[in-house]
Amino acid sequence: MIVTTTSTLQGKEVEKYLGIVSGEAIMGANVVRDFLASVTDVIGGRSSAYENKLAEGREIAIREMEDKARRMGANAVIGVDLDFETLREGMMMCIATGTAVYVKE
Secondary structure, eight states: OEEOSSSSOTTOOEEEEEEEEEEEEEEEOOHHHHHHHHHHHHHOSOOHHHHHHHHHHHHHHHHHHHHHHHHTTOSEEEEEEEEEEEEETTEEEEEEEEEEEEEOO
16 A cells, blocks of 8 residues: 555556545553653653654554555555544544545556
């Protein structure tokens, strides 16, 4: 499955637009990770704990979006947009949205 943020695929022709697809992931962060992230914020640097959680959420949302597109008969998803939101303390959400298409092989 081709997944891209662009609205076209170079060298490929979109034969059918099948509809909008999305995937969601809601992730909880634990107290230890929150504490370590706050220490990193105070002393500076990157929070690998949160970076890993964001990457995990992104992968889950994209995989769910791909699965929905595949069930619609798509072989690609174009125009993908990723959105990250904080729901409440310790919870974050990642949403992947795109257009399921069938491209000529």
